[in-house]
Amino acid sequence: MTPLVTIRNLSKSFPGVKALDKVQFDLLPGEVHALMGENGAGKSTLMKILAGVYSKDSGEMQVNGHPVDITSPAHAQSLAIGIIHQELHLMGHLSAAQNIYLGREPRKAMGLLLDEAQLNRDAQALFDRMHLALAPTTRIDTLTVARQQMVEIAKALSFKSRVLIMDEPTAALNNAEIDDLFRIIRQLKSEGVGIVYISHKMDEIQRIADRITVMRDGTYVDTVPASTPMSQVIAMMVGRTLEAVDKRIPDTSAHEVLLDVRHLHRGRAIRDVSFSVRRGEILGFAGLMGAGRTEVARAVFGADPVESGEVWVRGQKIRLHSPEDAVRAGIGYLSEDRKHFGLATGMDVAANITLPSLKSWLQWGVFLNQPAIRQVAQQMVDKLRVKTPSLAQTTRLLSGGNQQKVVIAKWLVRDCEVLIFDEPTRGIDIGAKSEIYKLLHELAAQGRAIVVISSELPEVLQLSHRILVMCEGRITGEVRGDTATQETLMALATQRTPDPLSVH
Ligand SMILES: Nc1ncnc2c1ncn2[C@@H]1O[C@H](COP(=O)(O)OP(=O)(O)OP(=O)(O)O)[C@@H](O)[C@H]1O
Ligand SMILES: [Mg+2]
Incomplete structure (x- = not known):
């Protein structure tokens, strides 16, 4: 079988950085080829060269067995190579359909007029293929990051790509959306499309990939079947063994309460949320995307107003009007x-x-x-x-x-004495993740109060001393970090309360 793409001895430098050093890679029709490596290993750079965004310094590339020198993104598209970038590139003020067909809109009246109706029909057909319930006329800036991501995927599909590069496509997707994406990927596979899949999430790689190529510091390490034990892949990626995080829960029950949140309320987003965190404690917030965790964090940080409720820091009630107030009171917020x-x-x-x-x-x-x-x-x-x-x-x-x-x-x-981290390790490689976990434990041990919001259940479990679970704006349960399991958290995260408006 002729590979869709063959890359040999590819090198690329930026000022002060050798991003790629004699890298090799190939992609077969109908395969999902995962590209793995720590942050800065060169994954995005390699794929940007294949997509015509950067030019190579040296090395060879072949597409369908023919030597090519890809000179621009348009050139890559003409070779049926599509890329979904790590950062979103959509125009906020345009509609979903307009974004997808930007610069190649269907025309009518002998090319004089834009055919809006056709544009929206074409986009609708793509969304249908993806089983995506989204009106083509929706403005991009009204969509969540997850849905914008879906529009990016629709855009890449619209180019009839034979090679589809996905650079961390699921970083902001929830589980249902990831399932949707995987269904689309499987369908494309069956059509013979080759997919390059970049992700730091091991479970995804195991679910979807056929082969894995590992890179480290701009060099090629190896290509292995996806059935290779993940511990082995991780060792190839980081080139060192990772220290396990100490998971003993300290007794902080007698410590001073640093953060005390009382009866926060705002419409349906935040419903009577109360909790407190003591010195030395790491409090985790689990829940599905949209459960209200970020809303609570932003309210505590003064970034969004609330209808009622109070925030106390070290026994003093604080004004909740702006992030400056919060920082002055010693609250830090790392936003998602x-x-x-x-x-x-x-x-x-x-x-x-x-x-x-x-x-x-x-x-x-x-x-x-x-x-x-x-x-x-x-x-x-x-x-x-x-x-x-x-x-x-x-x-x-x-x-x-x-x-x-x-x-x-x-x-x-x-x-800051109180630190709120919202999805702190999104897009972060496995080695750095464990460094960050260690740091958070150190910060807690130094007497700070830490709040961690994470959609990754293993992360919440590994980090937290105590875990609050949210669903639909309210806290549905509290569990200890050492006895909780993914199953108990999931059960609480989906514990819907009947909607009072729909009860007759
Ligand atoms: N335009 C640029 N100018 C200068 N340096 C760059 C540029 N683009 C990338 N680099 C550097 O090249 C190296 C490889 O970066 P790249 O983005 O390919 O990493 P990556 O493997 O995709 O990492 P991550 O997992 O964090 O996305 C990094 O050291 C980065 O800082
Ligand atoms: Mg990258």
């Missing part, structure tokens, strides 16, 4: 949407880590202690293994997972 709230992508790594806490580096009220700032930033970069050529690198140029590490570093440096 790092692109919009977490990162100044045009600034360098050191600035992103230290700017929000610059006040602590004022000397005699005036001078900034530059060496101390750099030292703190460097410590964080080392500790979290942020892959960057220097502290002066613009964060936009870091790989997706490394950008996330910078946001985490920023909140770790800020001196």
